[in-house]
Amino acid sequence: MDAEQFRRAGYQAIDRICDYHSTLRNRPVTSQVEPGYLRKALPPSAPTEGEDIQVIADDYQKYIMPGLTHWQHPSFYAYFPTSSTFEGILAELYASSTSNPGFNWSASPACTELEAVVMDWTAQLLGLDRSFYNISEVGGGIIQTSASDSALVATVAARSRYIREHPHVAIENLVLYISTQTHSLGMKAGLVLGLKVRTLQVTAQDDFALRGDTLKAALEEDLSAGLHPFILIGTVGTTSSGAVDRLDEIGEIAKNYPFLWLHVDAAWAGVAYACPEYREAYHLPAINNYVDSFCTNFHKWGLVHFDGSCLWVRHRRHLIDALDITPEFLRSKQGDAGTFLFLWSCCFNVDGVCIGTAIDYRNWHLGLGRRFRSLKFWFALRARGVNGFQKYITDCIKLNNRFAQRIYESDLFAVVTKPSLSMTVFRIAPKSLSNLETLELNALNRAFYARLAARNDIAFTQTDLNGVFCVRMVVGAEKTVESDIDYALALIKEEAMILVGNWARMRG
Numbered sequence: 133m134d135a136e137q138f139r140r141a142g143y144q145a146i147d148r149i150c151d152y153h154s155t156l157r158n159r160p161v162t163s164q165v166e167p168g169y170l171r172k173a174l175p176p177s178a179p180t181e182g183e184d185i186q187v188i189a190d191d192y193q194k195y196i197m198p199g200l201t202h203w204q205h206p207s208f209y210a211y212f213p214t215s216s217t218f219e220g221i222l223a224e225l226y227a228s229s230t231s232n233p234g235f236n237w238s239a240s241p242a243c244t245e246l247e248a249v250v251m252d253w254t255a256q257l258l259g260l261d262r263s264f265y266n267i268s269e270v271g272g273g274i275i276q277t278s279a280s281d282s283a284l285v286a287t288v289a290a291r292s293r294y295i296r297e298h299p300h301v302a303i304e305n306l307v308l309y310i311s312t313q314t315h316s317l318g319m320k321a322g323l324v325l326g327l328k329v330r331t332l333q334v335t336a337q338d339d340f341a342l343r344g345d346t347l348k349a350a351l352e353e354d355l356s357a358g359l360h361p362f363i364l365i366g367t368v369g370t371t372s373s374g375a376v377d378r379l380d381e382i383g384e385i386a387k388n389y390p391f392l393w394l395h396v397d398a399a400w401a402g403v404a405y406a407c408p409e410y411r412e413a414y415h416l417p418a419i420n421n422y423v424d425s426f427c428t429n430f431h432k433w434g435l436v437h438f439d440g441s442c443l444w445v446r447h448r449r450h451l452i453d454a455l456d457i458t459p460e461f462l463r464s465k466q467g468d469a470g471t472f473l474f475l476w477s478c479c480f481n482v483d484g485v486c487i488g489t490a491i492d493y494r495n496w497h498l499g500l501g502r503r504f505r506s507l508k509f510w511f512a513l514r515a516r517g518v519n520g521f522q523k524y525i526t527d528c529i530k531l532n533n534r535f536a537q538r539i540y541e542s543d544l545f546a547v548v549t550k551p552s553l554s555m556t557v558f559r560i561a562p563k564s565l566s567n568l569e570t571l572e573l574n575a576l577n578r579a580f581y582a583r584l585a586a587r588n589d590i591a592f593t594q595t596d597l598n599g600v601f602c603v604r605m606v607v608g609a610e611k612t613v614e615s616d617i618d619y620a621l622a623l624i625k626e627e628a629m630i631l632v633g634n635w636a637r638m639r640g
C-alpha cells in the first residue's frame with residue numbers, strides 16, 4: 133500500500149468512528165448474536181496472502197459491529213460505565229502509531245515523564261494528599277490496566293513489606309482481609325498469591341459498609357490465633373450497591389496495627405472526589421490520613437476510555453522492594469540503578485548535570501513493557517479541563533437523583549439501599565402486593581430482570597444483597613440526558629405493570 137492509500141484508509145476509519153459516535157443513539161444497546169456466531173462467519177485460518185484494507189475494514193462493520201454491546205449508548209446503565217472522550221480516542225491513535233513499550237525512562241522518555249505528570253494532575257484533581265504525588269519522590273502514582281491489577285500489586289508490595297519486617301513468619305499464616313462486598317479482585321489476589329483470605333461481615337443496617345469494630349474484632353481473634361493479617365482491601369463504592377466502607381473508623385483502628393497495609397479500591401466512585409462536595413462524606417480525609425495505597429479507574433467514570441486504572445502509593449519503595457529485578461541489560465544511568473546501588477538516580481542532561489529523578493515504572497507493576505496510556509489522560513483532561521470534568525460527574529449524579537426520586541415516589545418500585553452518587557439499586561415491590569414473602573418477591577424480581585435483559589434498547593445489571601435480588605442502575609454515558617432517564621422510567625414501569633398484572637391474575 134502506498135502513502136496515499138494509507139491516508140485514504142485512515143480518513144475512512146476516522147469518518148466511520150465519527151459516524152459511529154453520532155449514530156449511537158439509534159443503535160441497539162446490547163448485542164443480540166448467538167454464542168459462536170463469529171466462528172461460523174470467519175475462515176478457520178489467517179489468509180495466506182495479505183488482504184486489502186478496504187475488505188478488512190468492511191468486514192469489521194459486517195461481522196464485529198453486530199457482536200458489540202454499546203457501552204457509550206445513552207441507555208447503557210449496566211455494570212459501571214466506561215466513559216470516553218473523542219480527544220482521548222485520538223490520543224490512543226497517536227499512542228498506537230508509535231507502538232512503544234516504554235518500560236523505563238530511556239525506552240521512551242516521554243512515556244515515563246508524561247505518566248508521572250498526569251498522575252500528579254489526577255492526584256491533584258481528586259484532592260489526594262501531596263505524599264501520593266510523584267513529585268514528592270516518596271510516594272507516587274502509576275497507571276495500571278485494571279483495579280484487579282492495582283489490588284494485586286498493592287498486595288504484593290504489602291506482603292513483601294510484611295515479610296521484610298517479620299522475616300520468620302510463614303507465608304501460610306498471612307491473611308488478606310476483605311469484606312463480603314469487596315469486588316472479586318480480593319479473592320483473586322488471594323488465589324494468585326496463595327494467601328488465606330478472611331471475609332469480614334457487613335450488614336444492611338450499615339448500608340453494607342465495613343465498620344471499624346468488625347475489623348478490630350477480626351484482628352484480635354487472628355493475632356491471638358497466631359495468624360498474621362497484613363493487608364485490608366477497603367472499598368469506596370462497592371460494585372453491588374455503591375457502599376462506602378467506614379474508612380474513618382477503619383483508619384483509627386489500623387493506627388494501632390501499623391503493620392496492616394490499607395488499600396482502598398474506589399474503582400468506580402473515586403473520581404467523584406474531583407468534586408470537593410463529595411470528599412468528606414466519601415472519606416477522602418481518611419484516605420489522605422491513613423491509607424498506604426489507593427486506586428480508582430479513570431476508565432470507568434473518569435472520561436478516559438478503557439484502560440486506565442490509577443494506583444497511588446504512599447511509599448514507592450515498597451513497590452520497588454517487591455518488584456525490582458534488574459538484569460544488567462536493563463540498567464541505565466537514568467533509572468533504578470540496581471538495588472545494590474541506589475534506588476533512585478538522576479536524569480542527567482548532556483553536561484551530566486542532574487535534572488531530576490526518573491521513575492522506572494517497570495518496577496511498579498507486574499510486567500515489563502507498558503502501554504502508553506498517559507497520552508489519552510493528557511488529551512482527555514486538557515479537552516475537558518477540571519470544570520468540564522466536575523460538570524460531567526455532577527450531571528451524572530443529577531440524572532441518577534432524578535431516577536431515584538421517581539423510584540422513591542413510586543407505588544411499584546422500592547429503593548433497596550441508599551442511592552450512591554450515580555447509582556441506584558432498586559426492585560419491584562408493589563404496594564398492591566405488599567403481603568408477598570421475600571422468596572416470592574425475589575422470584576417476581578428475577579422475572580422482572582429477565583424481561584429487562586431480553587430487551588436490546590436498554591441495559592441494566594442484577595445483583596443480590598444478602599439474599600435480596602435487585603436491579604442496579606448506573607448513569608455514566610456522556611450522551612445520557614433527562615429524556616433518556618424518563619424513557620428508562622417509563623420502560624421499567626411498563627414491564628413491571630405487565631408482570632404484576634400477570635402475577636395478580638395467577639394468584640387471584
Ligand SMILES: *Cc1c(COP(=O)(O)O)cnc(C)c1O
Nearest residue numbers: 278279280315369370371399400
Ligand atoms: C469494576 C470494579 C472493579 C474491577 O475493575 P477492573 O478494573 O475491571 O479490575 C473493582 N472494584 C470495584 C469496586 C469495581 O467497581
